[in-house]
Amino acid sequence: MNSENRLLDWYRAVVDYYRRLTPRSAALFVRGGGVLPGGDTRYSITTRPHPTYFERGEGPYVWDVDGNRRLDLNNNSTALVHGHAHPEIVAALRAQAGSGTAWGGHNPTEVDWAGIICERVPSIERVRFANSGTEANMHMLKVARAYTGRDLVLKLDGAYHGTYDGFEFATEGDGGVSPSTGGVPANLSENVVLGAWGDTEGVARLIRERAGRLAAVILTPFRSAGGFSHPPEGFLETLRAVTADEGVLLLFDEVISLRLAMGGAQDRYGVTPDMTALGKLVGGGLPVGAFGGRADIMAVTDPLGDMKVALAGTFNANPMTAAAGVAALRLLTPEVYGWIDHLGGLLRAGLSGAVRDRGLPLRVEGGGSLLSVACEPGVVRPEVMMTGLSLALGNRGVFGFPFLSTSSAMEERHVEQMLDVAAAVLDDLASSMRVH
Numbered sequence: 001m002n003s004e005n006r007l008l009d010w011y012r013a014v015v016d017y018y019r020r021l022t023p024r025s026a027a028l029f030v031r032g033g034g035v036l037p038g039g040d041t042r043y044s045i046t047t048r049p050h051p052t053y054f055e056r057g058e059g060p061y062v063w064d065v066d067g068n069r070r071l072d073l074n075n076n077s078t079a080l081v082h083g084h085a086h087p088e089i090v091a092a093l094r095a096q097a098g099s100g101t102a103w104g105g106h107n108p109t110e111v112d113w114a115g116i117i118c119e120r121v122p123s124i125e126r127v128r129f130a131n132s133g134t135e136a137n138m139h140m141l142k143v144a145r146a147y148t149g150r151d152l153v154l155k156l157d158g159a160y161h162g163t164y165d166g167f168e169f170a171t172e173g174d175g176g177v178s179p180s181t182g183g184v185p186a187n188l189s190e191n192v193v194l195g196a197w198g199d200t201e202g203v204a205r206l207i208r209e210r211a212g213r214l215a216a217v218i219l220t221p222f223r224s225a226g227g228f229s230h231p232p233e234g235f236l237e238t239l240r241a242v243t244a245d246e247g248v249l250l251l252f253d254e255v256i257s258l259r260l261a262m263g264g265a266q267d268r269y270g271v272t273p274d275m276t277a278l279g280k281l282v283g284g285g286l287p288v289g290a291f292g293g294r295a296d297i298m299a300v301t302d303p304l305g306d307m308k309v310a311l312a313g314t315f316n317a318n319p320m321t322a323a324a325g326v327a328a329l330r331l332l333t334p335e336v337y338g339w340i341d342h343l344g345g346l347l348r349a350g351l352s353g354a355v356r357d358r359g360l361p362l363r364v365e366g367g368g369s370l371l372s373v374a375c376e377p378g379v380v381r382p383e384v385m386m387t388g389l390s391l392a393l394g395n396r397g398v399f400g401f402p403f404l405s406t407s408s409a410m411e412e413r414h415v416e417q418m419l420d421v422a423a424a425v426l427d428d429l430a431s432s433m434r435v436h
């Protein structure tokens with residue numbers, strides 16, 4: 001039997017076991033398929049043969065509807081930096097819910113929340129709230145356009161900034177720019193310039209060439225699409241210098257990378273952009289987005305001043321998210337950053353070693369509390385290997401592969417649990433790939 005067939009055999013066995021463990025999830029998926037397209041409302045988390053339906057989370061664990069407990073290393077796509085149902089966040093939410101969940105007026109907690117963000121994130125002198133990272137990036141770009149009076153934006157190929165059509169573009173085969181998803185008008189590509197991650201000279205040249213029409217350059221300073229990694233030496237510094245020279249705004253999407261330091265990747269790398277988008281962890285587990293920057297730039301959103309961009313939102317800075325956000329940020333001290341980074345380091349070292357020892361074609365990357373696993377180029381049936389690994393780890397009680405993050409609810413024994421499970425799963429995979 002050749003190695004591809006053996007891989008498929010391994011995958012089928014993993015899927016069979018998953019089906020046996022998750023009959024209630026399977027039934028929900030069938031019901032869901034009658035009312036949600038493909039039973040789905042968030043394509044990035046769905047999986048074959050059916051997704052897992054969870055009903056409870058506590059600390060570092062989640063329980064699915066079939067009663068299976070899993071160590072959660074997904075943490076809702078990195079957002080739950082304190083794990084599930086942290087008592088202080090729950091208390092803040094209970095107190096707020098008892099006083100009402102939202103009203104068409106300001107609330108005091110939003111001022112505290114904004115104050116914490118402005119104090120921590122170097123580029124943010126003024127901040128505004130939204131309800132998702134997508135919205136934060138969308139508003140940030142509008143503000144950059146209104147402030148500069150220019151339309152073009154330079155983004156990096158493959159970078160994900162949420163599901164806003166201003167950013168949903170990728171490189172065509174001939175080097176042109178085309179929508180990366182349906183529903184995005186092709187003519188919007190006229191406003192988009194694509195650069196490549198780490199191509200310092202190439203991106204600097206594009207900025208200089210388009211400077212007169214370029215409003216902004218946006219990037220995730222810590223690479224997050226396709227695999228987590230630190231930027232190459234000098235990349236951010238050069239982009240900072242060239243954009244400043246050319247009067248182009250530098251925008252950091254720190255929706256994920258606020259995990260790297262109190263002030264985000266900009267704090268960690270010492271490169272301050274003009275504006276920053278946040279999301280995920282700043283909401284303490286509730287839906288959130290936020291963006292901010294220099295006071296003179298953010299002034300274009302000031303409804304009592306010279307407002308150029310009118311930004312509303314029924315649930316912006318709603319008291320529930322604000323309460324959870326304040327509680328989560330207050331819990332996120334330098335010591336806590338140190339702890340989640342320590343656990344992340346143990347996890348990366350352990351997993352890299354496990355992959356290396358077995359000679360598997362997998363790449364383990366990341367930094368701080370973040371870690372990603374991807375197939376090396378040239379792997380036959382990479383989707384089978386990645387889905388199989390995710391299900392196989394889940395079958396043995398670990399959820400979240402291949403984008404993993406640690407949380408303050410975790411202890412070293414949880415990392416050890418993950419590494420024990422990973423060793424068993426990788427042994428199975430390695431033996432399935434050996435040609436007998």
Ligand SMILES: Cc1ncc(COP(=O)(O)O)c(C=O)c1O
Nearest residue numbers: 132133134160161162255256279
């Ligand atoms: C870097 C980055 N920006 C923006 C977003 C979009 O955030 P949201 O899903 O809250 O719209 C994400 C989501 O994964 C992200 O990873």
